[in-house]
Amino acid sequence: xxxxxxxxxxLALAAVIGSVALPFWYEGRRAASxxxxxxxxxxxxxxGIWTEDPVTGDNYRKNSFKPARIRLEKGESVRxxxxxxxxxxxxxxxxxxxxxxxxxxxxxxxxxxxxDREGVFNYYCTxxxxxxxxxxxxxxTVGNAADPAAAAAACDGTHRESPPAFSSLAEEGxxxxxxxxxxxxxxxGGTGGVPNFNYARGTVPALNTLASKLSLESKSEVEAFTQAxxxxxxxxxxxxxxxxxxxxxxxxxxxxxxxxIQGGSPxxxxxxxxxxxxxxxxxxxxxxxxxxxNSIIAYLVSQQKFEEHTGWGM
Amino acid sequence: MSENINPNPSIxxxxxxxxxxxxxxxxxxxxxxxxxxxxxxxxxxPWLKWLVKRRWFQFAVVLxxxxxxxxxxAAGVWGTPVGNRNIxxxxxxxxxxxxxxxxxxxxxxxxxxxxxxFPFFGxxxxxxxxxxxxxxxxGAKGAKVGINRYFxxxxxxxxxxxxxxxxxxxxxxxxxxxxFYLTRPIVTVWVLGxxxxxxxxxxxxxxxxxxxxxxxxxxxxxxxxxxxSMAEVRSRDAEVCxxxxxKSCLVGSERGWGCPWFNFPSKMERNNYCGMCMECIKSCPxxxxxxxxxxxxxxxxxxxxxxxxxxxxxxxxxLAYSVIYLGPWGFFKDLANFTESGRGLSAFLGxxxxxxxxxxxxxxxxxSAFHWVARRLAGAEPKPWKESFLLMAYQLVPLGxxxxxxxxxxxxFINGSYILVTMSDPFGWGWDLFHTAxxxxxxxxxxxxxxxxxxxxxxxxxxxxxxxxxxxxxIYTDNRARLRFALPMALLMTLIVSLFIRxxxx
Amino acid sequence: MTRRxxxxxxxxILALAISIEQANQKALRNFSExxxxxxxxVSRNFGEMAEEEGRHEELLQQMYKKKYKGPAPNIDSFxxxxxxxxxxxxxxxxxxxxxxxxxxxxxxxxxAERRARExxxxxVKNVKDAEMANLFNTLADMEGDHADWLEKKLGxxxxxx
Ligand code: SF4
Ligand code: SF4
Ligand code: SF4
Ligand SMILES: [Cu+2]
Numbered sequence: 001x002x003x004x005x006x007x008x009x010x011l012a013l014a015a016v017i018g019s020v021a022l023p024f025w026y027e028g029r030r031a032a033s034x035x036x037x038x039x040x041x042x043x044x045x046x047x048g049i050w051t052e053d054p055v056t057g058d059n060y061r062k063n064s065f066k067p068a069r070i071r072l073e074k075g076e077s078v079r080x081x082x083x084x085x086x087x088x089x090x091x092x093x094x095x096x097x098x099x100x101x102x103x104x105x106x107x108x109x110x111x112x113x114x115x116d117r118e119g120v121f122n123y124y125c126t127x128x129x130x131x132x133x134x135x136x137x138x139x140x141t142v143g144n145a146a147d148p149a150a151a152a153a154a155c156d157g158t159h160r161e162s163p164p165a166f167s168s169l170a171e172e173g174x175x176x177x178x179x180x181x182x183x184x185x186x187x188x189g190g191t192g193g194v195p196n197f198n199y200a201r202g203t204v205p206a207l208n209t210l211a212s213k214l215s216l217e218s219k220s221e222v223e224a225f226t227q228a229x230x231x232x233x234x235x236x237x238x239x240x241x242x243x244x245x246x247x248x249x250x251x252x253x254x255x256x257x258x259x260x261i262q263g264g265s266p267x268x269x270x271x272x273x274x275x276x277x278x279x280x281x282x283x284x285x286x287x288x289x290x291x292x293x294n295s296i297i298a299y300l301v302s303q304q305k306f307e308e309h310t311g312w313g314m
Numbered sequence: 315m316s317e318n319i320n321p322n323p324s325i326x327x328x329x330x331x332x333x334x335x336x337x338x339x340x341x342x343x344x345x346x347x348x349x350x351x352x353x354x355x356x357x358x359x360p361w362l363k364w365l366v367k368r369r370w371f372q373f374a375v376v377l378x379x380x381x382x383x384x385x386x387x388a389a390g391v392w393g394t395p396v397g398n399r400n401i402x403x404x405x406x407x408x409x410x411x412x413x414x415x416x417x418x419x420x421x422x423x424x425x426x427x428x429x430x431x432f433p434f435f436g437x438x439x440x441x442x443x444x445x446x447x448x449x450x451x452x453g454a455k456g457a458k459v460g461i462n463r464y465f466x467x468x469x470x471x472x473x474x475x476x477x478x479x480x481x482x483x484x485x486x487x488x489x490x491x492x493x494f495y496l497t498r499p500i501v502t503v504w505v506l507g508x509x510x511x512x513x514x515x516x517x518x519x520x521x522x523x524x525x526x527x528x529x530x531x532x533x534x535x536x537x538x539x540x541x542x543s544m545a546e547v548r549s550r551d552a553e554v555c556x557x558x559x560x561k562s563c564l565v566g567s568e569r570g571w572g573c574p575w576f577n578f579p580s581k582m583e584r585n586n587y588c589g590m591c592m593e594c595i596k597s598c599p600x601x602x603x604x605x606x607x608x609x610x611x612x613x614x615x616x617x618x619x620x621x622x623x624x625x626x627x628x629x630x631x632x633l634a635y636s637v638i639y640l641g642p643w644g645f646f647k648d649l650a651n652f653t654e655s656g657r658g659l660s661a662f663l664g665x666x667x668x669x670x671x672x673x674x675x676x677x678x679x680x681x682s683a684f685h686w687v688a689r690r691l692a693g694a695e696p697k698p699w700k701e702s703f704l705l706m707a708y709q710l711v712p713l714g715x716x717x718x719x720x721x722x723x724x725x726x727f728i729n730g731s732y733i734l735v736t737m738s739d740p741f742g743w744g745w746d747l748f749h750t751a752x753x754x755x756x757x758x759x760x761x762x763x764x765x766x767x768x769x770x771x772x773x774x775x776x777x778x779x780x781x782x783x784x785x786x787x788x789i790y791t792d793n794r795a796r797l798r799f800a801l802p803m804a805l806l807m808t809l810i811v812s813l814f815i816r817x818x819x820x
Numbered sequence: 821m822t823r824r825x826x827x828x829x830x831x832x833i834l835a836l837a838i839s840i841e842q843a844n845q846k847a848l849r850n851f852s853e854x855x856x857x858x859x860x861x862v863s864r865n866f867g868e869m870a871e872e873e874g875r876h877e878e879l880l881q882q883m884y885k886k887k888y889k890g891p892a893p894n895i896d897s898f899x900x901x902x903x904x905x906x907x908x909x910x911x912x913x914x915x916x917x918x919x920x921x922x923x924x925x926x927x928x929x930x931x932a933e934r935r936a937r938e939x940x941x942x943x944v945k946n947v948k949d950a951e952m953a954n955l956f957n958t959l960a961d962m963e964g965d966h967a968d969w970l971e972k973k974l975g976x977x978x979x980x981x
């Protein structure tokens with residue numbers, strides 16, 4: 001009965017090895033049999049990322065994956081496999097005509113496209129999928145186009161913990177601006193410039209000139225305004241902040257900015273018959289308190305560069 | 315098939331004619347007559363006999379299971395973290411559980427243990443062989459147990475732990491954290507992986523299936539509910555066993571290992587600790603062991619408080635899970651899964667406390683109270699407390715099993731489509747092996763579910779009530795006392811079932 | 821092809837008794853090993869019983885040699901109708917719950933001896949041949965002696981079954 005014992009041993013070992021090897025072999029064969037290059041992107045809500053790394057139970061828990069960096073040859077055909085690791089996302093890459101594709105967790109979607117133009121193409125999640133949703137933006141580069149200077153910072157999850165103590169209102173504002181994801185569309189320091197497909201102005205507006213918009217014309221006026229913002233009772237129309245030259249105008253503008261932040265605003269389409277631009281200003285009133293919004297305004301007005309500080313006249 | 319009915323063979327030609335100075339006890343006494351019908355499956359189906367007598371039989375049923383189980387674990391590690399799209403979660407916690415409780419246990423006893431992959435590696439090491447029994451030749455390496463030879467330490471299991479309390483506690487522990495691994499494949503991998511590791515280590519250190527008999531958390535409810543099962547491994551003819559000098563079913567032979575579950579199969583009278591490994595069928599030199607079919611709920615004897623508490627635990631958990639997962643109160647579900655619902659640790663601890671207090675304290679107290687009243691009402695010359703307590707606690711066994719079936723049915727009917735989806739796409743990688751990967755979620759017969767559940771529970775109640783009145787006769791011979799004893803217990807059973815019905819119908 | 825004991829030759833009956841003692845020794849040794857490392861006292865008692873059966877066999881062997889010369893052939897008790905001596909245990913779960921007592925070893929053996937005695941006594945009634953009846957009576961007596969010996973053992977432990 002030696003034969004039977006040998007045979008069983010071999011079968012047992014084959015079962016152990018095969019159980020892991022077989023699935024990977026099958027997956028590899030599937031990818032290899034596709035005529036095009038396969039790129040797999042998984043959306044992860046908890047870190048606000050599109051990643052090429054395989055997301056598994058283990059690294060999902062540790063939140064350890066890198067944002068995707070994809071570079072294609074011009075004219076390359078791509079089979080794009082899209083997944084969600086947790087909640088429903090919606091993948092949208094308007095400039096290359098992909099999507100929006102709804103990604104139900106656990107389901108896999110496949111789309112095909114051809115990278116027929118050179119350039120940098122943005123893709124987005126257009127389903128509000130959690131606190132890190134506004135970070136869920138990535139890009140792919142075709143041909144020799146240069147990578148954009150900085151990709152949006154990954155959502156680091158700091159907003160989940162209680163915020164640290166702040167030494168100034170502007171510093172607190174910066175914290176919220178970055179952790180709530182404003183930064184991912186409006187750019188570091190509110191410098192703007194993130195492309196928004198079929199948006200009348202082309203890119204998401206910069207916010208680092210907010211001080212001028214609020215009719216604050218100098219560093220000292222900004223400081224006075226910030227001072228008033230930081231008071232417990234906030235701003236009031238009939239209580240002009242000392243040191244702000246045109247209080248009525250500043251106050252009215254502040255009110256309109258506040259309305260936009262709290263209520264959101266739909267983006268104006270460039271081509272009225274074209275698709276909805278993927279990025280839009282959402283309503284924040286459920287997610288940010290007045291204090292937090294005020295701090296963000298304080299941060300943004302502090303970002304303006306005034307001429308007197310450059311030291312060079314016009 | 316009627317010729318298969320066991321004729322209750324007499325052992326001695328005429329024991330009364332002997333000059334016995336003492337009454338016959340022990341093996342000399344004829345076994346109590348069997349209740350109900352029996353069908354000897356190995357006689358009825360010769361191919362089945364051929365199959366289970368093959369040395370490779372158990373290996374052949376474990377192997378595919380082992381393979382699938384490891385694939386599922388791989389899916390847990392590398393597949394999608396989305397619970398109901400990962401085959402590990404769907405097959406282990408939904409499909410397997412359902413099959414176990416509603417098909418395997420009621421009809422096939424512990425047939426799961428025949429094919430279970432958990433002890434595979436441990437047993438392999440322990441036996442040093444997959445299919446061939448090793449004989450203890452003089453001077454051979456390894457430890458001699460009976461007449462077989464084993465590797466590893468082969469230590470005796472400590473006497474203090476020779477009961478199922480460890481299983482009781484382990485099972486409650488697993489259930490306390492169910493919400494964590496039910497939704498997270500990786501946690502399920504840890505749980506199942508550590509079970510395999512523990513099983514392997516214990517097999518190396520202790521004798522034979524110590525892990526299965528005393529530690530495996532699944533074993534507890536398998537042993538309890540297999541009492542109700544319609545299948546049994548038993549010896550055919552008590553006289554043949556009496557005459558048998560080999561006792562190979564216990565000590566092993568070159569045809570088969572001695573019972574790995576520490577049973578003396580020849581004298582087995584209940585299913586609890588028989589893992590249906592079929593070794594005794596192979597090892598018996600007189601072809602005297604067989605597999606039989608029998609009526610539902612035939613074994614009726616609980617042997618200790620550990621087993622009675624297992625019955626309490628199972629019943630309480632059926633109740634608790636019905637509230638948590640099927641009831642209209644999402645609140646409880648949140649408590650169970652505090653890391654996701656953000657309800658904080660203290661809420662979870664409160665939930666855990668309830669979950670443990672219910673089976674360990676509350677239900678036993680209520681049960682004891684009813685039992686105390688019943689004994690007081692009946693009055694006259696009662697048997698010891700423990701005897702009537704265990705007999706009545708047994709009544710919760712078939713009842714609990716049917717309650718679990720009623721609970722598990724919607725699980726499968728509602729989530730059935732996930733089984734089809736994950737079957738085709740086990741890792742959530744976009745496969746479509748059987749073209750069922752895109753099955754839409756659709757519950758089966760949702761409108762009929764409460765009616766089916768109530769039907770199952772009603773059957774359970776009727777069976778239990780009948781049994782309560784009948785078994786009360788084992789404690790009180792007097793008819794009036796018997797009735798007065800049975801009434802409060804019957805009331806308790808009715809209350810329990812109506813509680814379940816309320817949960818399922820609301 | 822089972823035979824009734826009355827159909828056997830006296831020579832065969834003696835040989836059968838010897839085979840049974842041998843088989844019992846083997847069984848008791850196996851039990852002893854089963855309990856080795858489990859319950860030492862039980863294991864020891866089984867070993868002791870095996871030795872006792874050895875002495876029993878010795879006596880029968882001598883008897884056989886004296887009467888018939890040469891070694892006794894092996895006769896399987898399964899070929900004989902009815903039950904003769906074989907040690908049995910009365911509970912299937914004693915190993916699981918570690919509930920087997922040293923006393924029960926003697927009890928089980930005692931029952932086996934009793935059974936054997938009953939068997940021979942019953943056989944006596946059905947034989948005409950005087951030599952045969954004599955042999956059965958001798959065997960019954962031996963089993964009876966053994967049963968008494970065991971009864972004393974049981975008594976020594978202060979527990980009458
Ligand atoms: S007792 Fe547990 S580990 Fe052992 S065979 Fe049964 S299910 Fe598997
Ligand atoms: S080996 Fe067979 S005949 Fe002997 S005791 Fe066991 S089941 Fe009975
Ligand atoms: S050897 Fe027989 S009695 Fe023991 S577990 Fe296996 S099937 Fe059951
Ligand atoms: Cu998203």
